[in-house]
Amino acid sequence: MLFENSHIDLDQLPQVEATPLQSLAPAYPKVMHIGNVILYSILGLILLPVWFKTELSTHPLAYIVPLIWVFLYLSSTFLVSWSYRVQGYAIRERDIIYRRGVFFRKTTVIPFNRVQHCEVKQGPVERFFNLSSLEVYTAGGQSSDLRIPGLAGDLASQLKSFIIKRTAAHEDH
Amino acid sequence: MKTINLAALQQPQRQSPVAILVILQRLFRTLIRSAWPLLVVYFINPEKTFESYLALIAIGVVLISSISSLITYFNFYFYLNDEELMIQKGWFNKTNRNIPFDRIQTVNFTQSIIHQFFNVVSLEIDTAGSKGNEFSIKALRREKAEAIRSFILSRKEIVASEQADEQSDEMATTSPVVADTVEEELLQLSVLDLLKIGFSQNHLRTIGIIIAFLFGLSDYIEELLGKDIYKEVTAFLNSNVQTIFILLFVFLIISLLLTLVRTVLQYFNFILLKTEQGFKIKSGLLTRNEQSAQIQKIQLIQWSTNPIKRLFGLFSLYLRQAASTAVVRKQLIYIPGCYQEQVQTVRQTYFPEEADLHFTSHQISPYIIGRRVLYYGLLPSLGLMLLSLDSGWLSLGWLPLIPVVYVYNWYYHRKWFYELSDQGLRTQKGLIGQDAVLLQWYKVQSVSIQQSIYQRRKSLADIHFYTAGGSVVIPFVELSKAQALMNFVLYRIEIDQRKWM
Numbered sequence: 001m002l003f004e005n006s007h008i009d010l011d012q013l014p015q016v017e018a019t020p021l022q023s024l025a026p027a028y029p030k031v032m033h034i035g036n037v038i039l040y041s042i043l044g045l046i047l048l049p050v051w052f053k054t055e056l057s058t059h060p061l062a063y064i065v066p067l068i069w070v071f072l073y074l075s076s077t078f079l080v081s082w083s084y085r086v087q088g089y090a091i092r093e094r095d096i097i098y099r100r101g102v103f104f105r106k107t108t109v110i111p112f113n114r115v116q117h118c119e120v121k122q123g124p125v126e127r128f129f130n131l132s133s134l135e136v137y138t139a140g141g142q143s144s145d146l147r148i149p150g151l152a153g154d155l156a157s158q159l160k161s162f163i164i165k166r167t168a169a170h171e172d173h
Numbered sequence: 174m175k176t177i178n179l180a181a182l183q184q185p186q187r188q189s190p191v192a193i194l195v196i197l198q199r200l201f202r203t204l205i206r207s208a209w210p211l212l213v214v215y216f217i218n219p220e221k222t223f224e225s226y227l228a229l230i231a232i233g234v235v236l237i238s239s240i241s242s243l244i245t246y247f248n249f250y251f252y253l254n255d256e257e258l259m260i261q262k263g264w265f266n267k268t269n270r271n272i273p274f275d276r277i278q279t280v281n282f283t284q285s286i287i288h289q290f291f292n293v294v295s296l297e298i299d300t301a302g303s304k305g306n307e308f309s310i311k312a313l314r315r316e317k318a319e320a321i322r323s324f325i326l327s328r329k330e331i332v333a334s335e336q337a338d339e340q341s342d343e344m345a346t347t348s349p350v351v352a353d354t355v356e357e358e359l360l361q362l363s364v365l366d367l368l369k370i371g372f373s374q375n376h377l378r379t380i381g382i383i384i385a386f387l388f389g390l391s392d393y394i395e396e397l398l399g400k401d402i403y404k405e406v407t408a409f410l411n412s413n414v415q416t417i418f419i420l421l422f423v424f425l426i427i428s429l430l431l432t433l434v435r436t437v438l439q440y441f442n443f444i445l446l447k448t449e450q451g452f453k454i455k456s457g458l459l460t461r462n463e464q465s466a467q468i469q470k471i472q473l474i475q476w477s478t479n480p481i482k483r484l485f486g487l488f489s490l491y492l493r494q495a496a497s498t499a500v501v502r503k504q505l506i507y508i509p510g511c512y513q514e515q516v517q518t519v520r521q522t523y524f525p526e527e528a529d530l531h532f533t534s535h536q537i538s539p540y541i542i543g544r545r546v547l548y549y550g551l552l553p554s555l556g557l558m559l560l561s562l563d564s565g566w567l568s569l570g571w572l573p574l575i576p577v578v579y580v581y582n583w584y585y586h587r588k589w590f591y592e593l594s595d596q597g598l599r600t601q602k603g604l605i606g607q608d609a610v611l612l613q614w615y616k617v618q619s620v621s622i623q624q625s626i627y628q629r630r631k632s633l634a635d636i637h638f639y640t641a642g643g644s645v646v647i648p649f650v651e652l653s654k655a656q657a658l659m660n661f662v663l664y665r666i667e668i669d670q671r672k673w674m
Binding site: 010013014015016017094095101103104107108111113138140141144 | 621637643663667
């Protein structure tokens with residue numbers, strides 16, 4: 001029993017955990033993959049001169065370095081599909097839910113009457129796939145702000161308009 | 174208290190001329206802060222050619238700073254109208270800035286020694302916004318600053334009630350501004366109180382600062398003593414363990430004394446006042462600060478104690494206000510030491526309903542012991558063992574750390590509990606020191622539930638409540654309980670019409 005003397009029946013309250021979540025756009029994993037390729041290419045490019053210019057290549061255990069690089073790249077690639085399966089969002093009547101995270105799973109809920117402002121962002125790779133991200137800001141600090149990536153076409157702007165309307169309707173701060 | 178006519182504040186005007194001195198002092202401080210190593214080296218190893226160079230540079234710097242402070246002063250104007258504070262500044266680059274009152278979060282006063290000598294204050298304004306905009310009027314006569322502050326705070330209330338009261342046709346009449354008159358003194362810390370508080374502060378940190386300082390200066394010390402003497406001293410220290418212990422003891426005493434001095438200076442004549450709008454705190458000797466916290470803006474309350482503080486019956490009290498993340502430190506109203514009575518008053522002011530509510534008490538999952546033993550016992554002892562591998566079998570001496578940490582955390586878990594009510598939350602944790610938090614649900618901005626892989630397997634979760642003054646975490650709660658609590662708090666936020674700020 002969570003509360004006593006409560007006049008609210010807890011079982012009647014809407015449940016975050018029972019809310020079906022929308023997946024991100026199917027093209028989004030491609031964006032993540034491309035991001036990985038870019039990141040690891042840059043890492044590799046940085047490593048190359050270090051490898052050749054310093055005495056690193058002569059060290060007996062030197063082969064570990066490229067092995068680690070390959071291992072990290074392969075794990076990031078594998079994690080993309082897992083991460084995509086976890087990521088999901090839902091719009092309810094009074095709040096927005098977002099879940100993410102493979103190792104550390106985090107479900108964040110922001111009530112509309114606590115939204116400070118929203119932004120729609122689009123990086124160059126996202127633009128290529130016609131995707132954008134929705135950022136929802138609260139007064140609660142960076143850890144409580146949401147960033148929902150991989151929204152297809154107009155969806156992010158539509159969500160933003162919807163949320164702004166709901167926020168204005170509550171006339172809070 | 175003298176009342177200032179509103180009309181006088183509505184004309185563009187300059188600050189008090191003391192501002193020139195303040196600007197100068199600030200410039201000097203920055204210069205000295207960046208140049209002091211040069212000065213120290215110069216005094217140790219003077220070279221004649223260097224001397225004339227330094228003299229020229231010094232004169233040039235003084236001239237330029239004086240002229241620049243004069244220019245800044247003469248080109249700075251401010252005035253008020255019904256809704257905003259207007260600032261005009263700059264000679265080369267003219268800037269016009271308006272700060273709407275409803276974007277102003279807090280208005281505080283600060284006084285350096287110069288300010289105190291001339292009885293002026295620096296008015297510091299913090300605005301809402303993630304960029305953390307801070308703004309200050311560097312020197313104003315106290316009456317004027319208080320008039321401005323009262324006006325801004327009262328206009329904010331009027332604007333807020335105008336927005337809420339759509340039906341009303343009454344317009345707020347602008348009346349002559351009056352400074353806060355109703356103030357109740359809740360607490361005044363004497364030097365003896367401050368000594369007690371200084372005694373109970375964290376001494377390890379001061380020791381850390383002293384050691385870092387000495388290491389930073391080690392090169393200069395070497396130059397000062399000369400290489401041979403320096404070598405002898407370090408060799409001597411290395412060989413005489415007894416001396417080292419004596420030195421450590423001396424260090425501790427010095428750090429204790431420094432902490433005491435620092436506490437007394439920083440919180441000299443600390444006064445906590447209760448006003449109509451909330452609380453006011455005045456403290457400090459060399460720099461006198463005056464901070465105010467409106468009741469509405471307080472997001473949550475924290476109080477803590479440790480064995481030494483408990484001896485004296487003292488608590489540290491934190492009032493966390495709504496803040497943009499960049500200025501968090503200033504928005505934290507910190508009372509270094511107060512008694513149970515003041516804690517109760519603050520709690521009652523922030524959360525009047527608390528006393529009448531029914532709170533149910535809950536414990537967190539004992540699995541937290543596992544996590545804490547991992548982070549504070551297993552990993553550190555493994556690390557320490559690896560580091561001391563060359564001592565051979567002795568390195569195993571770090572292993573007993575693990576059961577010690579386990580026992581400590583077993584008791585730590587027993588002392589961690591949280592209390593839930595319809596309107597708010599209380600948490601209490603800590604074994605040696607104890608920290609408590611009081612939070613009203615309607616102050617929460619968003620809620621999240623987080624699980625590590627380990628927690629997922631055990632159906633446990635950490636639940637986070639984010640507010641504009643910081644977040645509160647309850648770790649290792651049963652997942653179903655965390656979910657039910659999240660649903661309930663969201664419900665409370667979504668139906669509550671009250672403004673959280």
